Amino acid sequence: MVAEKKKIAIIGAGPVGCAFAVHLVKAGHDVTIVGRGQRLANLEENGGVQTKKSEKATEISKTPVKAVGSLDTSQLWDLILLTVTEHQFDEPLFATLKACPKTTEILFMFSTFASLEEYFDVLGKERCIMGFPAITACFYDRALVHKFLSFGQITIISSPKWRSIFSSAEIVCVHEPDMQSWLRTHAAIVVGFQSAAVAAAKRKSGVTWAEAQLSAGAAREGLALVKKLGNNITPKFIYYLGVAGPSFVLTGLFWVLTRIPAFRNNPQVLPNWEREMLGLAESILEAAPSDEDVRLIRQLKSKYV
Template identity: 85%
Template sequence: MAVDEKKIAIVGAGPVGCAFAVHLIKAGHDVTIVGRGQRLANLETNGGVLAKKSEKATEIAKTPVKAVGSLDTAQPWDLVLLTITEHQFDEPLFATLKACPKTTEILFMFNTFASLDKYFDVLGKERCVMGFPSITASFHDGALVHQFLSFGQITIISSPEWRAIFSSAKITCVHEPDMQSWLRTHAVMVLGVMSSAVAAAKRKSGVTWAEARLSAGAAREGFALVKKLGNDITPKLVYYLGVAAPSFVFTGVLWVLTRVPSIRNNPQVPNWEREMLGLAESIIGAAPSGDDVRLISQLRSKFV
């Protein structure tokens, strides 16, 4: 069956952005990666994305891709896919996105607790698509190693149309209509898990019960805030683990998790710390009062 080719710009030349590019190009779409610094230079030098099946694999494949340093707002993009982190959104980027053709849809793939109205108000709700990538991706010796998850937590997207397009590109994903609830729930869960993982990496051993209890307590406080702001805890598994179950259950999960060597020795820990602190700030900023985020503020102070 012929592919309905889409013209797609991916802002972010990191491993996640490159993984999306590889799949979408192979599915027959016209893809341009917008990057900067050494990652942009690597794409230009290599003439595309270099990838291999595993860290130890020696065979490297190349997927040709156009790589540029800035987004051309005059192009008739069908989609601009943003695979950068929330703290990288700034006024110049908003202005660039706003200048794209009115028919261009903008897909945000990121962690945030903030109200999505901040994006809708600037760009128009009808143009904004929200999602979250479930993927393991990193560069090894300059080559991309990645896998989109196809079980457990799967890539989600608020647009049925783009969900179908991504699925046809072998990116397993599901439709999620209530992205505000999902993103806020996910941000709180990530705060609890990442804070424990970062603490374990720093001490080079599993966290203490007190440390796990603080991370779990901060997450439970965050879930209460999600409800207070009028959203649902979703998916239900998170509700059962982080809200319905006794507090010691989630504490125990975090305590055990940090005793897994691959968790505390993960090379992405520095990135996790930045992301975790950014999420903490996002949650604190959305809270009606300081009393709503007392434990989250206490947790954040241990890393700054």
């Protein structure tokens, strides 16, 4: 059990939200998942989150978790953890978050290229925590299979306090003070990475060199925009891969990755990665000072809409 029990609401009943819930409940925290549709119905029917160790495993465990259809804004939540995607942030959700007690902290676990000031202005900068989950997670026959990554890409968070709380719940994470730079860097590289994966999944084979060039060119264009907007390429190895290095390095990486069956056959690619990639591309387009800054990203997006 934890020394100080926290009252946490998780908005989003998808694999990522359920994975956080499992770890936080096992660490002794009071957790409520806010969901909708079939995922909410499954949680209510099961009385919590069902998990198993692998896709083919037959043994299923259950972690009891409260599940509701809407957030009770009168509750004294210590943390509201949002695991929905950027395009799901709408005016009703902002209104709900604003109605919560001022002592409630709000953690955004999402991908965006937009200025974080948009969220700070609405909710108050002192309440907002930014992060990004490094996790593989998917439902198989209504049971969650997941793993928080503990090397390479690790879950990051802008709050040292919550980094410590999550780490004690066996969610390996690190503190990142410059989340604006990190998120913009991540969005730029992910647009290239995911577009290559989506193209390969639809083709059911590796992409052509020209397709890899377009994905890599869009990523490099996004990274150049990160610098133009006054942010840093973070982490630094992305700078050497996507900015300082020759263009054929990133092109070659995408070309090779799409020839790995496990990469292009990932069940998250269609439709999840395609939807996320298009949302991030739109986020970059909206932030660009001019059309010339995002010519390749616009060209890439037009292939899918």
